[in-house]
Amino acid sequence: AQSVTQLDSQVPVFEEAPVELRCNYSSSVSVYLFWYVQYPNQGLQLLLKYLSGSTLVKGINGFEAEFNKSQTSFHLRKPSVHISDTAEYFCAVNDKLFGNEKLTFGTGTRLTIIP
Amino acid sequence: GAVVSQHPSRVICKSGTSVKIECRSLDFQATTMFWYRQFPKKSLMLMATSNEGSKATYEQGVEKDKFLINHASLTLSTLTVTSAHPEDSSFYICSARIPGGAADTQYFGPGTRLTVL
Numbered sequence: 001a002q003s004v005t006q007l008d009s010q011v012p013v014f015e016e017a018p019v020e021l022r023c024n025y026s027s028s029v030s031v032y033l034f035w036y037v038q039y040p041n042q043g044l045q046l047l048l049k050y051l052s053g054s055t056l057v058k059g060i061n062g063f064e065a066e067f068n069k070s071q072t073s074f075h076l077r078k079p080s081v082h083i084s085d086t087a088e089y090f091c092a093v094n095d096k097l098f099g100n101e102k103l104t105f106g107t108g109t110r111l112t113i114i115p
Numbered sequence: 116g117a118v119v120s121q122h123p124s125r126v127i128c129k130s131g132t133s134v135k136i137e138c139r140s141l142d143f144q145a146t147t148m149f150w151y152r153q154f155p156k157k158s159l160m161l162m163a164t165s166n167e168g169s170k171a172t173y174e175q176g177v178e179k180d181k182f183l184i185n186h187a188s189l190t191l192s193t194l195t196v197t198s199a200h201p202e203d204s205s206f207y208i209c210s211a212r213i214p215g216g217a218a219d220t221q222y223f224g225p226g227t228r229l230t231v232l
């Protein structure tokens with residue numbers, strides 16, 4: 001079964017500093033990878049996704065992520081964070097099996113931006 | 116485009132009553148919808164996959180008779196929590212999948228917070 005590990009449950013960062021949120025997955029097959037953001041009491045919004053092609057993926061709000069197959073990682077980065085980036089971030093994976101529509105989510109990382 | 120709504124956004128009910136939560140795809144037809152449960156400070160747990168016109172597929176450990184799912188049309192799926200108890204209090208989120216797409220075409224609703232007294 002798929003699993004997704006987000007090692008950091010909480011990450012405090014000063015405003016305008018860079019941030020990296022880590023995500024590792026376990027899979028022996030090709031995968032689709034996603035990062036979602038959840039603001040308080042809201043649903044999930046897709047930040048970015050990796051399906052194939054370039055390993056560096058750019059998303060909304062200035063975020064980007066790099067797929068590293070050898071390290072089975074998909075870390076999320078932003079060069080300069082803003083107060084509005086305070087939220088919960090979830091990494092998710094779907095393996096490329098026919099008929100498998102399920103997403104497996106990590107436990108989430110709470111990003112807190114310090115003014 | 117690709118907007119998913121949920122109703123209600125919040126609901127408080129007494130123990131023993133049933134609660135229905137609606138998930139609607141507003142601008143597309145969704146043959147498949149998913150229901151998730153999120154505990155405080157925890158990740159999303161897939162409860163079931165809802166397919167239009169057929170029975171839902173429940174994940175292991177999810178009680179089918181407790182969490183009734185109906186997907187009667189291409190734009191509406193409902194989750195009914197029957198005989199709710201305080202331990203059912205949670206944040207329930209649905210997502211809808213655009214037909215013919217892969218996992219990347221799941222769009223999430225804003226969630227419903229259920230509190231059972």
